[in-house]
Amino acid sequence: MAHEATHDHHDHHHAPQGFFQRWVMSTNHKDIGTLYLIFSLTMFFVGGSFAMVIRAELFKPGLQLVQPAFFNEMTTMHALVMIFGAIMPAFVGLGNWMIPLMIGAPDMALPRMNNLSFWILPFAFTLLLSTLFLPGGGPAGGWTMYPPLSLQSDSLAYVVFAIHLMGISSIMGAINIIATILNMRAPGMDLLKMPVFVWSWLITAFLLIAVMPVLAGAVTMLLTDKYFGTSFFNPHGGGDPVLYQHVFWFFGHPEVYIMILPAFGIISEIVPTFARKPIFGYKAMVYAIASIAFLSFIVWAHHMFAVGLPLGADIFFMYATMLIAVPTGVKVFNWVATMWGGSMTFETPMLFAIAFIILFTIGGFSGLMLALVPADFQYHDTYFVVAHFHYVLVTGAAFAIMAATYYWLPKWTGHMYSEFWGKVHFWCSVVFVNVLFFPQHFLGLAGMPRRIPDYNVAFANFNMISSIGGFLFGASQLIFLGVIVHCVFFSKKKAADRVWESAKGLEWTVPSPAPHHTFEVPPVVHDEELAHGHVND
Amino acid sequence: MAIVLALGAGIAQADPHPWQLNLTRGVTTWSGEPYFLNNVAFGVCVVIGVLVFGAMFIAMFRFRKSRGAVPEKWSHNTTVEIVWTTIPVIILMVLAYLATRGLVSFANTTGAQMTVKVTGYQWKWRYDYVDYQGKPISKVGFMSKLDALSDKTRQLGSGLDPYAVKTGNENTYLLNVDKPLVLPIHTKVRFVITSDDVIHSWFVPAFGWKMDAIPGIVNTAWTNINVPGTYRGQCAELCGQDHGFMPIVVKAVSRADFAKWLAKQEQASAPAPAAPPAAASSAAAPVAVASVQGGNG
Ligand code: HEM
Ligand SMILES: [Cu+2]
Numbered sequence: 001m002a003h004e005a006t007h008d009h010h011d012h013h014h015a016p017q018g019f020f021q022r023w024v025m026s027t028n029h030k031d032i033g034t035l036y037l038i039f040s041l042t043m044f045f046v047g048g049s050f051a052m053v054i055r056a057e058l059f060k061p062g063l064q065l066v067q068p069a070f071f072n073e074m075t076t077m078h079a080l081v082m083i084f085g086a087i088m089p090a091f092v093g094l095g096n097w098m099i100p101l102m103i104g105a106p107d108m109a110l111p112r113m114n115n116l117s118f119w120i121l122p123f124a125f126t127l128l129l130s131t132l133f134l135p136g137g138g139p140a141g142g143w144t145m146y147p148p149l150s151l152q153s154d155s156l157a158y159v160v161f162a163i164h165l166m167g168i169s170s171i172m173g174a175i176n177i178i179a180t181i182l183n184m185r186a187p188g189m190d191l192l193k194m195p196v197f198v199w200s201w202l203i204t205a206f207l208l209i210a211v212m213p214v215l216a217g218a219v220t221m222l223l224t225d226k227y228f229g230t231s232f233f234n235p236h237g238g239g240d241p242v243l244y245q246h247v248f249w250f251f252g253h254p255e256v257y258i259m260i261l262p263a264f265g266i267i268s269e270i271v272p273t274f275a276r277k278p279i280f281g282y283k284a285m286v287y288a289i290a291s292i293a294f295l296s297f298i299v300w301a302h303h304m305f306a307v308g309l310p311l312g313a314d315i316f317f318m319y320a321t322m323l324i325a326v327p328t329g330v331k332v333f334n335w336v337a338t339m340w341g342g343s344m345t346f347e348t349p350m351l352f353a354i355a356f357i358i359l360f361t362i363g364g365f366s367g368l369m370l371a372l373v374p375a376d377f378q379y380h381d382t383y384f385v386v387a388h389f390h391y392v393l394v395t396g397a398a399f400a401i402m403a404a405t406y407y408w409l410p411k412w413t414g415h416m417y418s419e420f421w422g423k424v425h426f427w428c429s430v431v432f433v434n435v436l437f438f439p440q441h442f443l444g445l446a447g448m449p450r451r452i453p454d455y456n457v458a459f460a461n462f463n464m465i466s467s468i469g470g471f472l473f474g475a476s477q478l479i480f481l482g483v484i485v486h487c488v489f490f491s492k493k494k495a496a497d498r499v500w501e502s503a504k505g506l507e508w509t510v511p512s513p514a515p516h517h518t519f520e521v522p523p524v525v526h527d528e529e530l531a532h533g534h535v536n537d
Numbered sequence: 538m539a540i541v542l543a544l545g546a547g548i549a550q551a552d553p554h555p556w557q558l559n560l561t562r563g564v565t566t567w568s569g570e571p572y573f574l575n576n577v578a579f580g581v582c583v584v585i586g587v588l589v590f591g592a593m594f595i596a597m598f599r600f601r602k603s604r605g606a607v608p609e610k611w612s613h614n615t616t617v618e619i620v621w622t623t624i625p626v627i628i629l630m631v632l633a634y635l636a637t638r639g640l641v642s643f644a645n646t647t648g649a650q651m652t653v654k655v656t657g658y659q660w661k662w663r664y665d666y667v668d669y670q671g672k673p674i675s676k677v678g679f680m681s682k683l684d685a686l687s688d689k690t691r692q693l694g695s696g697l698d699p700y701a702v703k704t705g706n707e708n709t710y711l712l713n714v715d716k717p718l719v720l721p722i723h724t725k726v727r728f729v730i731t732s733d734d735v736i737h738s739w740f741v742p743a744f745g746w747k748m749d750a751i752p753g754i755v756n757t758a759w760t761n762i763n764v765p766g767t768y769r770g771q772c773a774e775l776c777g778q779d780h781g782f783m784p785i786v787v788k789a790v791s792r793a794d795f796a797k798w799l800a801k802q803e804q805a806s807a808p809a810p811a812a813p814p815a816a817a818s819s820a821a822a823p824v825a826v827a828s829v830q831g832g833n834g
């Protein structure tokens with residue numbers, strides 16, 4: 001069956017004509033990639049609008065706009081939508097589009113599953129977002145959903161089922177990516193010749209398969225505790241609320257790396273292109289990603305230093321967490337070394353990549369500070385943590401996604417985006433994101449707890465600055481939308497096949513826009529065509 | 538603002554204060570540990586940042602195509618890679634040593650001269666005095682919740698000005714309670730912390746730590762306050778709609794004053810709305826006490 005279906009397409013290079021056929025029934029990795037990216041962008045704006053509500057309420061002391069309960073729904077939904085709706089699908093979309101092009105495969109290994117794993121998402125998010133309109137409101141216990149608080153929510157069942165769906169989608173996506181990378185590489189594309197982006201996704205996919213079921217288990221236990229009389233986390237029945245936190249963070253910490261490893265891959269593609277020099281230490285980069293992935297399984301309790309762990313556990317998790325800084329540092333040093341001795345130009349993708357390196361590193365610094373347990377007793381659950389994870393997630397993951405969009409958009413559409421407006425978008429974003437998040441370090445150090453709708457006047461100054469930065473950062477993203485729409489529909493400037501002067505890798509050997517079907521005949525891989533120079537010296 | 542800063546520098550370090558940039562040094566025998574670690578780690582980060590970002594900016598300046606830079610071909614250098622893996626490891630070992638020292642001293646809850654039980658509720662705290670100087674205390678315990686003025690002001694559309702919620706010169710909007718926890722200084726106080734409903738977290742920055750209050754679990758922590766004064770904190774674990782509105786206020790007084798206060802409480806021996814805290818003779822915060830009681834009425 002599947003074979004027949006793929007067979008039909010062999011004779012024509014064009015997409016199916018009907019809208020429904022092309023998009024809803026698609027089994028084409030490029031179309032599905034596009035769907036993922038559009039979905040992710042939509043969720044980026046939905047989640048962003050929740051953030052605007054949060055920052056508006058925090059603009060000054062006193063409650064002006066929303067009730068505290070709704071404020072909590074906003075923080076919870078903002079995080080869930082951004083993590084599961086914006087960042088993760090964006091990476092899957094990029095993987096869908098680029099992995100087959102980068103390894104010389106005609107499509108993903110499992111095209112129908114690919115379709116399914118995308119089309120689950122709109123349903124999952126409809127379920128999740130619908131809770132905002134139900135009596136009782138949406139989930140308000142934080143994205144971490146700690147019991148017993150999360151068990152007080154009327155919308156728990158909706159959220160749990162939505163998470164199950166997202167988890168199924170992610171697992172199918174991950175299986176597909178692993179199957180594609182392991183089975184469909186063009187002859188000559190050895191594992192250690194793959195672009196770093198492909199490597200980063202291979203490792204991420206294993207993380208996904210390992211931890212999404214853990215999350216599913218954790219939330220299912222919430223569900224049975226609430227509706228079926230179990231007592232996994234209920235102390236009155238002999239359960240333990242802290243057990244949930246262990247299970248959740250066993251998922252949660254690898255999850256944060258799921259959101260950053262593909263970003264590392266993207267940056268490792270972009271920097272060499274615009275430095276016109278092969279990536280420094282290709283093997284070290286791959287090993288660093290692998291060791292970060294491994295370590296991410298043994299650091300989870302660094303989110304729980306305040307629950308009263310035994311001394312030995314505190315010490316173990318502190319040391320393991322600090323260890324992660326080493327491979328992370330190696331990556332940063334290698335990017336800088338790639339630039340050193342290069343011949344750099346600063347198109348928009350490169351600007352975002354450079355901002356990523358600097359600002360992600362700042363997030364890594366605060367991460368290192370958070371790892372020191374006695375200091376974490378102060379930082380934990382304050383705005384210092386909020387600043388930390390927004391530096392790694394917004395100026396880390398999201399900036400990498402934007403860099404990737406600018407980098408590959410001409411390949412996808414066949415047109416150049418407006419470099420001028422791309423740069424405007426970059427400079428607005430990079431300035432305002434710091435106005436938004438940097439002052440939050442100070443708020444946290446001064447002791448402002450996170451997830452509060454109102455605060456003492458001592459916190460007023462930095463909150464107002466942060467809110468102004470937030471509104472402007474939010475507005476700047478409309479420029480991003482404009483640049484994309486312009487490039488897709490209106491740009492007259494044709495993109496070359498090799499869009500960037502010294503871009504290397506198979507994806508630049510196919511025409512721009514990439515035709516509906518590529519590499520139906522496996523390409524011949526020439527080592528000097530690959531992005532990372534000589535692997536073996 | 539200058540007034541508040543002056544106040545912050547003067548009596549009893551009123552934290553948080555506007556434009557506060559760093560952690561508080563705190564007022565206990567232990568609270569210097571996180572402060573010190575924070576400063577050392579921050580310094581380390583700044584130095585590494587200057588080196589890495591400095592190298593990056595030099596690279597961006599020297600190796601730009603517009604200056605005619607020709608790309609080099611190398612992509613590997615084992616020596617350099619070993620160096621920049623080893624040096625961070627050494628730095629981390631130093632930080633780990635310092636952090637472990639601080640952690641071990643925090644974990645030592647032995648030798649306490651007093652025990653206070655802290656219980657979190659949605660959305661208030663309960664304090665029970667368990668023992669003092671080896672003697673059990675019975676029936677001294679009370680609820681401690683957001684003061685009435687803050688509570689009125691914080692309602693959506695109350696029309697009241699948060700800046701007008703003051704205790705003496707200090708703005709105490711959302712940082713004041715009807716009945717503070719009173720503790721003696723120069724006494725190792727052991728806290729046993731738990732919750733009756735959801736998870737909360739008991740957090741007073743001036744003590745240098747927070748500890749989760751978890752139903753079904755009893756956590757322990759300790760403090761030994763050096764300076765009399767009023768110290769304010771907040772619940773630090775999301776606990777529902779009024780999570781932002783269950784502050785913590787600790788009034789640290791001399792041992793003599795504490796003994797008097799305790800005796801009075803024991804006499805009253807009634808559960809919750811017992812006698813108001815005796816006027817403290819501590820120079821630090823007589824005004825504060827007066828209006829804490831004012832807020833009660
Ligand atoms: C050098 C690397 C890093 C270290 C040492 C580190 C360390 C930490 C620690 C200790 C915490 C817990 C803080 C607390 O709650 O008290 C934390 C929180 C967090 N980190 Fe990191 N981190 C690092 C990198 C990252 C990366 C790469 C991401 C994601 C892209 C990330 C995302 C987060 C998030 C989302 C939280 C908060 C979760 C929550 O409580 O809601 N971190 N980090
Ligand atoms: Cu973590």
Ligand SMILES: [Cu+2]
Pocket residue numbers: 736737738772773774775776777779780781783
């Ligand atoms: Cu709380």
